[in-house]
Amino acid sequence: MMLREFALASAATLALAACGQSADSQSASEVAANETASAQQDADAAEFEAISGAYEPDYKHRYITFSYFHQGYSNPWLRWNDWTGTLNWDAEAPENSSVNITIDTTSIDSGVEEFDGHLNGERFFDTANYPEITFVSTSVEKTGANTGKVTGDLTMKGVTKPVTLEVVFHKGAYDERGNKYKLGFSGKAKLLRSEFDLGFLVPIVSDEVNVVIETEWEMPAPASE
Template identity: 40%
Template sequence: MRKLLLSAALLGLVGTAPVHAADYVIDTKGAHAYIHFKVQHLGYSWLGGRFNDFGGEFSYDESDPSAASIVVNIDPASIDSNHAERDKHLRGDDFLDVKKYPEAKFVSTAFEENGDGTAKLTGDFTLHGVTKPLTIDVEHIGAGPDPWGGNRRGFHGTTEFKMADYGIDYDLGPASQTVYLELSVEGIRQ
């Protein structure tokens, strides 16, 4: 009996050991992450799409979530709205001007948990050669082992910004000035 109690006590200590920051690489190879966007088209409907080429890494410490950080690099030329001619226009100088600005990037500066599995992630977003602060509403989806012997953690986020704030002033009407982003990130612990 004494041996059983000692084993239980040791298991309890192991189960409450502090968790330290873990580093993750965003799983784009397995297509377990995405960046989707939508914008109103002339105020009549929604135009949606995604960026097919992006990557990054993040760090998260369950005992100190405020120390979380993320860097995401996006290739704006990988924009995909499911319409080749429109994508060509979006890559051109009216919108993303990918020849002049071949990279978009988000680098976090703060992570503030709300206590209910959600958080505010703040950082610097660079698009079209302009860098501005951007806040993403984040939901922690989950974390744990995967079937291949690794460990994963996932987050989902939403945000919005005005195209004009990033120097994109092509006029599609007043209802079409805001871009809404949805990001789903699953990381593989390194």
Template identity: 40%
Template sequence: MKRLALAAALSLFAASAFAAPMTYKLDPHHTMVIAQWNHFGFSNPYANFGDVDGTLVYDADDVSASSVEVTLPLTGLSSFAADFDTHLKSADFFDAAKFPVATFKSTKVEAAGEGKLKVTGDLTIKDVTKPVVLDVTLNKAGVHPMTKREAIGFDATATIKRSDFGVDMYVPNVGDEVKLRITTEAMAPAAE
């Protein structure tokens, strides 16, 4: 009887340990934040916000207990054209000398169907903070084959207005709406 009680207690402990929220560190080499806009109706160029730093907490049993916090250093901004990168970082757009980072911090995470989430959060660009809703798809969660650590991957999309953040040079000729596409891979910390 004691063995059964002990086994039951251990299995309950193991189940609750497995169900606990997991904290992950975003992998900057496998995380991309792509912004795309319309340019005078002729093209739809894009830029990548690289060098992403952040933490993701995911609770599969209670997604409302999940969260994400991300910093996007503007040093990592790349439009794949050096002179345009310089212009984007200038006071005409992001004013990276004065505002060197953009940030996102979630305020609410909700289930939105099988493998889908709605993540609401505060996006801050040039010290202006506005709410943004990300439509998120869980790509995979499990042990990463290379690191042998727990890992998770998501894709997300959102649309924002750049004029809301004071990045409004050439609006409306250059589109005000910016489509964001995000892909991220994150790892649990290495065991000590």
């Protein structure tokens, strides 16, 4: 009799535990869903925290880098140290925004002085004849709450081709300390260097190049603020 009672008690205990775990799991699932929805709302609202206007890159927080596959051994990362541009931001309709960028090609930085000399030479960027690289957007497509595609004309070494950047919008806000509005984006794209008359050593060195951009933009707040 005691054995039967013990079995019933054990079964009841296990059932209660299972119910408790189910309730906890459901609660955790609901919390996760609510957090996701909240994050989505925050991302939607973030677009309006930085007002419309012409933004300039924050020179302390702007990076245009690229990588390629070197002889099957490694993926070096290079950057341009000097570039400028203008982001015409439309807070109410981000797809109406536009951006243009001008890169000082001579500021190429591989981390190796000798290689920088090669990159400035005729076989690569030929910076004596082509001192600038430009990108001018032609369309902006909003693909999500904080994602989009920016398509534009990229001109390198006298060749112009359309390139599309996959863009993530991180934050738009008023910076009280600097009395300015700020925007932050990440972007990435793939391109073939041979299409821009930069195909020296293909395929020993990969034709495909991965471009990664990390940028913060800023605009002084209106005098009344």
